[in-house]
Every structure is written in C-alpha cells, then in structure tokens.
Amino acid sequence: MTRRRDAALAGSVLVPVAAAAVLLRTPVTPEPVFVGVVGALALELALSVRASSVRRLWERRGVRVASVALAIVGTALGVAILGPASLLVVAAGLSTYLLLLAVVELRSRRSGPERRP
Secondary structure, three states, rough: OOHHHHHHEEEEEEHHHHHHHHHOOOOOOHHHHHHHHHHHHHHHHHHOOOOOHHHHHHHHHHHHHHHHHHHHHHHHHHHHHOOOOOHHHHHHHHHHHHHHHHHHHHHHHHOOOOHHH
C-alpha cells in the first residue's frame, strides 16, 4: 500500500466532486464540512482497528477500483437524494483524508533512518 497511490485515488474522486460543487454553485456551509471531516476521521479510526486486514483487502486492485466507482456513484446518488450539500460532505472528507496522508508521510520522513539514534 502506498500513500502516493492512495492520494491519487482520493484525488480522482475529489476533482470531479469539487468540479460538480463549483458547477452547481453549492454554498459552502459549516455543517456538511463538519460531517465530512468527522466522518473521514471516524472511518480512519474504525479501519485502524483492523489495519492488517484492511491493508490486505486494499491491496486488491479490484477493491480499489470498486471503491472509486462506489464513491462516485454514491456521491451522485447523494446529490440526487440529499442535494448538492452532499458534495461538500464528500469533498471535506476526501480533503481531510489527503491531509491525514500528508501528515503521516511527513512524520514518516522525519523519523526516517537518518534521524534514528
């Protein structure tokens, strides 16, 4: 599992979601942003409980492809059912995930072999 690949997959969903939010002129309000941020953190926390199982599953290419497809279809359904604010939930969640990936990557680099005692 690579952080670069995971970031690319998240970006492949975030870009069209953000573009749709702009095209639909979705007003940015705190509630859906909050739901997206908290949802992403809660999902990461839940998945970390079974990290090795999740990692093995995520290594399957079909799982990654299905996840991206499900995220796009799910977001489209969310817009149809709940309205354009669901775009903000998804965008905030993906942005939070990307920020989390960046923090983990930076920590990993800072504690790399050159800094170990």
